[in-house]
Amino acid sequence: xxxxxxxxxxxxxxxxxxxxxxxxxxxxxxxxxxxxxxxxxxxxxxxxxxxxxxxxxxxxxxxxxxxxxxxxxxxxxxxxxxxxxxxxxxxxxxxxxxxxxxxxxxxxxxxxxxxxxxxxxxxxxxxxxxxxxxxxxxxxxxxxxxxxxxxxxxxxxxxxxxxxxxxxxxxxxxxxxxxxxxxxxxxxxxxxxxxxxxxxxxxxxxxxxxxxxxxxxxxxxxxxxxxxxxxxxxxxxxxxxxxxxxxxxxxxxxxxxxxxxxxxxxxxxxxxxxxxxxxxxxxxxxxxxxxxxxxxxxxxxxxxxxxxxxxxxxxxxxxxxxxxxxxxxxxxxxxxxxxxxxxxxxxxxxxxxxxxxxxxxxxxxxxxxxxxxxxxxxxxxxxxxxxxxxxxxxxxxxxxxxxxxxxxxxxxxxxxxxxxxxxxxxxxxxxxxxxxxxxxxxxxxxxxxxxxxxxxxxxxxxxxxxxxxxxxxxxxxxxxxxxxxxxxxxxxxxxxxxxxxxxxxxxxxxxxxxxxxxxxxxxxxxxxxxxxxxxxxxxxxxxxxxxxxxxxxxxx
Amino acid sequence: xxxxxxxxxxxxxxxxxxxxxxxxxxxxxxxxxxxxxxxxxxxxxxxxxxxxxxxxxxxxxxxxxxxxxxxxxxxxxxxxxxxxxxxxxxxxxxxxxxxxxxxxxxxxxxxxxxxxxxxxxxxxxxxxxxxxxxxxxxxxxxxxxxxxxxxxxxxxxxxxxxxxxxxxxxxxxxxxxxxxxxxxxxxxxxxxxxxxxxxxxxxxxxxxxxxxx
Numbered sequence: 001x002x003x004x005x006x007x008x009x010x011x012x013x014x015x016x017x018x019x020x021x022x023x024x025x026x027x028x029x030x031x032x033x034x035x036x037x038x039x040x041x042x043x044x045x046x047x048x049x050x051x052x053x054x055x056x057x058x059x060x061x062x063x064x065x066x067x068x069x070x071x072x073x074x075x076x077x078x079x080x081x082x083x084x085x086x087x088x089x090x091x092x093x094x095x096x097x098x099x100x101x102x103x104x105x106x107x108x109x110x111x112x113x114x115x116x117x118x119x120x121x122x123x124x125x126x127x128x129x130x131x132x133x134x135x136x137x138x139x140x141x142x143x144x145x146x147x148x149x150x151x152x153x154x155x156x157x158x159x160x161x162x163x164x165x166x167x168x169x170x171x172x173x174x175x176x177x178x179x180x181x182x183x184x185x186x187x188x189x190x191x192x193x194x195x196x197x198x199x200x201x202x203x204x205x206x207x208x209x210x211x212x213x214x215x216x217x218x219x220x221x222x223x224x225x226x227x228x229x230x231x232x233x234x235x236x237x238x239x240x241x242x243x244x245x246x247x248x249x250x251x252x253x254x255x256x257x258x259x260x261x262x263x264x265x266x267x268x269x270x271x272x273x274x275x276x277x278x279x280x281x282x283x284x285x286x287x288x289x290x291x292x293x294x295x296x297x298x299x300x301x302x303x304x305x306x307x308x309x310x311x312x313x314x315x316x317x318x319x320x321x322x323x324x325x326x327x328x329x330x331x332x333x334x335x336x337x338x339x340x341x342x343x344x345x346x347x348x349x350x351x352x353x354x355x356x357x358x359x360x361x362x363x364x365x366x367x368x369x370x371x372x373x374x375x376x377x378x379x380x381x382x383x384x385x386x387x388x389x390x391x392x393x394x395x396x397x398x399x400x401x402x403x404x405x406x407x408x409x410x411x412x413x414x415x416x417x418x419x420x421x422x423x424x425x426x427x428x429x430x431x432x433x434x435x436x437x438x439x440x441x442x443x444x445x446x447x448x449x450x451x452x453x454x455x456x457x458x459x460x461x462x463x464x465x466x467x468x469x470x471x472x473x474x475x476x477x478x479x480x481x482x483x484x485x486x487x488x489x490x491x492x493x494x495x496x497x498x499x500x501x502x503x504x505x506x507x508x509x510x511x512x513x514x515x516x517x518x519x520x521x522x523x524x525x526x527x528x529x530x531x532x533x534x535x536x537x538x539x540x541x542x543x544x545x546x547x548x549x550x551x552x553x554x555x556x
Numbered sequence: 557x558x559x560x561x562x563x564x565x566x567x568x569x570x571x572x573x574x575x576x577x578x579x580x581x582x583x584x585x586x587x588x589x590x591x592x593x594x595x596x597x598x599x600x601x602x603x604x605x606x607x608x609x610x611x612x613x614x615x616x617x618x619x620x621x622x623x624x625x626x627x628x629x630x631x632x633x634x635x636x637x638x639x640x641x642x643x644x645x646x647x648x649x650x651x652x653x654x655x656x657x658x659x660x661x662x663x664x665x666x667x668x669x670x671x672x673x674x675x676x677x678x679x680x681x682x683x684x685x686x687x688x689x690x691x692x693x694x695x696x697x698x699x700x701x702x703x704x705x706x707x708x709x710x711x712x713x714x715x716x717x718x719x720x721x722x723x724x725x726x727x728x729x730x731x732x733x734x735x736x737x738x739x740x741x742x743x744x745x746x747x748x749x750x751x752x753x754x755x756x757x758x759x760x761x762x763x764x765x766x767x768x769x
Contacts, residue, residue: 138559337560344563348570355574362581366588373592376599383602390609397613400620406630408623410685414762415626417688418633421719421760448702448727448753 019210042135145332150226199265206315241279273313643763698749718761727753
């Protein structure tokens with residue numbers, strides 16, 4: 001039950017309509033009115049107690065006092081940012097510092113100058129209004145702002161027009177089966193309605209308990225002027241109706257000064273008690289569409305039938321209830337004190353929201369991190385298993401014996417020495433033997449010089465150089481076949497893509513870095529009975545600075 | 557003013573509570589993060605250990621592979637090249653074995669002249685297991701042909717214990733093998749010195765290092 005009550009309390013809102021004659025406290029729960037109290041003093045016990053019963057419900061102040069000023073100002077055509085600064089400066093300059101003031105933009109002149117039209121609004125913060133504000137400011141309820149009845153009535157007018165439009169559509173549907181004549185009549189009425197909805201000027205006249213006859217003038221749906229009048233001559237319906245008629249006529253005359261012309265259309269909505277409604281006569285003015293509703297009728301029209309009874313005489317409660325049911329308000333105002341309190345409350349809400357968000361974020365992050373940690377733990381277990389198996393593999397590998405009994409260290413040392421000292425590929429003598437294999441039976445080595453340097457006595461062959469002179473005896477009139485010899489040499493040193501004179505030496509191990517020069521000399525006489533062709537072959541290397549050795553064969 | 561004071565008090569209270577809640581959750585997050593980091597470190601350590609063990613296994617296997625290769629090489633080495641206990645470390649021993657082999661080869665290749673000189677041995681290299689002893693060997697010779705000389709050098713490398721590395725070889729033809737020379741050899745049944753030369757070698761022998769030496 002407590003929870004239900006709390007939930008119900010969540011929807012409870014208060015409005016306090018303050019006028020010169022007193023104030024009306026309206027308590028609304030959703031679209032249902034809970035209570036309405038008329039009080040004449042801010043110290044009223046009933047009023048304070050009732051508000052204190054719902055400390056969490058917000059309290060909206062609706063101002064319906066006489067001391068309100070609405071002044072239209074035309075400002076120079078500056079930028080949007082600058083016009084705001086201009087408005088702030090003008091508000092400070094034109095009004096008293098204690099006044100509650102604001103300005104709302106109206107429109108922009110459509111002429112060449114494109115000046116700004118702003119409506120400057122101020123409320124004198126003086127008793128009895130200031131007494132009410134001071135009193136309610138210190139109540140535990142959230143102070144939701146001060147709202148000016150004429151300004152907030154823009155929404156009121158909009159919703160009434162919308163409701164009227166909808167109801168006329170419903171009526172139209174109901175009438176579809178009726179006669180042609182009726183249809184014609186209805187169409188005529190609709191046309192008139194439409195014409196009135198299209199009026200650029202509207203006046204709401206509401207007979208209010210806290211003030212009197214509140215008249216609000218709108219142009220194109222925006223408030224431009226408001227008046228307040230007190231009933232004169234008594235409270236009888238005829239007198240009140242007369243007062244309303246007279247005040248409305250006065251207002252029409254006044255708005256002519258603001259630019260109203262008969263052909264622009266004027267819609268007047270009057271909210272008064274049922275007996276006053278009966279006594280009211282239609283205003284004899286061209287282009288005027290006058291409609292009179294009781295507070296109960298208006299409440300029904302707005303879909304809030306519970307907020308007003310048929311016997312209700314005043315429009316305050318309906319206006320206040322409509323205001324509370326509206327989500328968006330036009331112009332919230334605050335005194336310095338209430339602004340300060342509200343900013344502290346906003347900070348508090350902000351802190352609370354930030355902490356909730358931070359906590360949620362922290363919880364999500366903690367959850368995500370914990371989830372990751374669980375995965376890591378899984379990985380850890382798998383890795384530990386893997387480590388154990390790898391460790392046992394190591395133990396097994398270590399325990400495996402070599403296939404031989406000899407000392408592996410000695411075997412390695414001896415093998416390494418053997419590789420160094422018995423490496424045939426590095427042996428220039430082998431190369432000499434290869435060259436020797438090219439000789440035929442009448443070709444001999446004439447001279448062999450071979451020099452091998454053992455690097456720093458460390459057993460490594462670093463350089464090798466030798467020269468061979470080929471000698472040919474030609475007793476059988478045979479000349480040395482140098483062409484064939486060259487071909488044979490090419491077999492030993494495979495040709496690379498750099499032409500016949502250049503060969504990549506790729507012959508057994510270290511010799512690949514040895515540069516070879518072969519020179520076939522002219523025939524010359526040596527021994528008494530023979531000719532010879534001398535072939536010089538020089539080898540040097542390994543050439544550490546060149547990766548490829550070159551072979552050049554020149555014929556002279 | 558009472559409401560303002562209360563609002564301020566409420567703000568302080570809410571801020572304190574919010575801060576406390578945030579601190580609690582912050583602490584929770586910090587704790588979980590620390591726990592996660594410690595687990596991550598553990599995982600990294602285990603992975604590092606596994607890598608190290610694997611590397612160890614690979615290293616051992618590689619060593620065994622190398623050992624097997626060495627063993628293959630070792631098995632292919634002729635017995636007279638393997639280290640011996642004496643290592644032919646004395647001049648007398650080296651002279652004796654060299655003289656014996658050179659005489660045998662001279663008989664085989666019929667050099668008309670041969671003049672070997674063997675210098676005293678010296679220690680070239682040493683490690684825990686082996687000592688390498690070397691001595692230079694110079695041979696001057698006169699022979700029938702260069703083929704015989706080259707063949708002699710090959711035979712000498714095979715026959716001498718240890719390893720023979722040639723550092724110098726000079727062969728000079730002193731006459732052509734023509735019909736006249738062949739006729740002369742046939743008539744006199746003697747070997748003519750058609751080539752003469754000199755060869756220089758470095759003779760290495762290996763000695764097993766004795767324990768405690």
